Amino acid sequence: MNKSIALGTSLILTSFILNPAVMPTANADIVATHEVVAEQQSGLNRAQLTEQLQREDVREQLVRFGVDPEEAIARVASMTDQEIMELTAGIDQMPAGAGISVGTSVILIGIIIWLIFFR
Amino acid sequence: MTARFFPMLIALLGLSILTGCASAPMQHRTLNTAEFTPVELVNTPFFPQDAYQCGPAALATVLVVSGVDDMTPDVLKPQVYLPEREGSLQPELLGAARRADRIPYPIQPQLAALFTELEAGHPVLVLQNLGVQRWPRWHYAVVIGFDPQREEVILRSGTTEREVMSLRRFEQTWQLGAYWGVVVTEPGQIPATAEPVRYLAAVSALEQQQRFDTAIKGYEAALRRWPREYTPAFGLGNIAYQQGRYADAEMHYYHATELAAEEPVIYFNLAWALLRQGKRDEAMLAAEIAQMLAPDHDRYGNAVAVIESAD
Numbered sequence: 146m147n148k149s150i151a152l153g154t155s156l157i158l159t160s161f162i163l164n165p166a167v168m169p170t171a172n173a174d175i176v177a178t179h180e181v182v183a184e185q186q187s188g189l190n191r192a193q194l195t196e197q198l199q200r201e202d203v204r205e206q207l208v209r210f211g212v213d214p215e216e217a218i219a220r221v222a223s224m225t226d227q228e229i230m231e232l233t234a235g236i237d238q239m240p241a242g243a244g245i246s247v248g249t250s251v252i253l254i255g256i257i258i259w260l261i262f263f264r
Numbered sequence: 265m266t267a268r269f270f271p272m273l274i275a276l277l278g279l280s281i282l283t284g285c286a287s288a289p290m291q292h293r294t295l296n297t298a299e300f301t302p303v304e305l306v307n308t309p310f311f312p313q314d315a316y317q318c319g320p321a322a323l324a325t326v327l328v329v330s331g332v333d334d335m336t337p338d339v340l341k342p343q344v345y346l347p348e349r350e351g352s353l354q355p356e357l358l359g360a361a362r363r364a365d366r367i368p369y370p371i372q373p374q375l376a377a378l379f380t381e382l383e384a385g386h387p388v389l390v391l392q393n394l395g396v397q398r399w400p401r402w403h404y405a406v407v408i409g410f411d412p413q414r415e416e417v418i419l420r421s422g423t424t425e426r427e428v429m430s431l432r433r434f435e436q437t438w439q440l441g442a443y444w445g446v447v448v449t450e451p452g453q454i455p456a457t458a459e460p461v462r463y464l465a466a467v468s469a470l471e472q473q474q475r476f477d478t479a480i481k482g483y484e485a486a487l488r489r490w491p492r493e494y495t496p497a498f499g500l501g502n503i504a505y506q507q508g509r510y511a512d513a514e515m516h517y518y519h520a521t522e523l524a525a526e527e528p529v530i531y532f533n534l535a536w537a538l539l540r541q542g543k544r545d546e547a548m549l550a551a552e553i554a555q556m557l558a559p560d561h562d563r564y565g566n567a568v569a570v571i572e573s574a575d
Contacts (some may be wrong), residue, residue: 176529176563179469181495182464184291186461186465191359210346212347213342216343220356221360223473225355230355231355232355233397240391240402240441241349242352242401243316
């Protein structure tokens with residue numbers, strides 16, 4: 146039982162790691178520039194595995210929010226670790242710039258004008 | 265009497281919410297407008313947005329200015345639009361700029377940085393909140409001009425080709441957008457207000473995605489702008505290494521060590537570049553230096569053993 150869980154988990158993890166689409170290429174040998182810069186910025190040095198899982202998580206969320214699955218892979222690949230972390234934290238709360246639409250503020254102003262002048 | 269009093273009270277309450285109860289200090293009050301000259305980047309193209317499409321429209325505007333001639337909002341829409349949110353998220357705009365082989369640079373959250381970029385000829389993509397803090401109405405626009413005398417900001421925004429906002433009103437909307445602004449320059453150009461680490465982080469994102477040609481231009485430009493920083497040379501070395509040009513990598517790493525003689529990471533990567541060329545003795549020497557500089561480090565602390573056991 147425990148063995149099959151362990152096997153299943155490791156299979157899933159391996160499939161993330163081996164999925165070239167979600168994987169920012171990692172060299173086993175040299176230290177990558179983005180790692181050095183990240184350390185310069187904040188001294189943080191995260192585990193590679195967490196990062197893979199987060200990318201997979203964000204990709205799934207994008208699909209859930211209506212993005213084409215193929216496109217979601219390309220989108221995730223175009224973002225930095227930092228940006229992926231931001232999206233993991235709140236894809237549903239982050240500002241989504243939209244532009245023209247009748248905002249709540251317009252409706253509120255309407256109510257206030259009505260209250261002041263037409264009551 | 266009371267029948268009239270209550271609606272008034274509610275109205276006043278509503279007004280106080282609308283004005284945002286802004287407590288953070290506004291920058292425009294202390295901004296020295298005399299430092300700036302009037303500027304309007306009139307050649308900036310204009311893409312009137314369709315419903316909810318201000319993200320693609322604003323991004324296409326700055327990408328065309330940066331030399332991506334055939335860019336249109338329609339190309340960008342599938343790359344940045346999030347249907348269930350009816351809008352676009354900031355990280356996705358940055359990602360789409362990279363997919364167009366450009367280096368997006370988020371500027372410092374300051375009006376002064378924004379206007380300095382305009383003076384350098386770079387329009388700035390900004391996130392605004394046109395609603396209030398509690399009921400936000402997020403919007404992307406492109407700032408193309410500033411008139412310091414009249415204290416007015418000029419934007420390409422939504423369906424308005426030339427929107428003029430008072431500096432005060434603009435800052436209110438930009439402050440609610442956490443002063444988020446992005447500059448996209450032509451390859452080989454660095455934003456006027458760029459800071460080394462921030463800019464190099466922006467370039468390394470391209471390197472990580474193996475957009476090597478663009479990243480090389482970014483690092484080379486950084487090397488010219490900040491000749492005493494080692495990271496650009498280090499980055500050029502890493503790209504050469506990833507492309508299998510180990511002799512070039514060695515040269516760039518040596519250059520980096522001249523700029524920062526005590527950074528173990530450079531010697532660590534140098535050791536690999538030497539090893540890949542079959543220079544085993546020199547590689548061991550570089551590994552020893554890396555280990556000596558950071559004996560307790562997870563990675564560099566074992567440099568000698570790692571290089572020794574590598575094939």
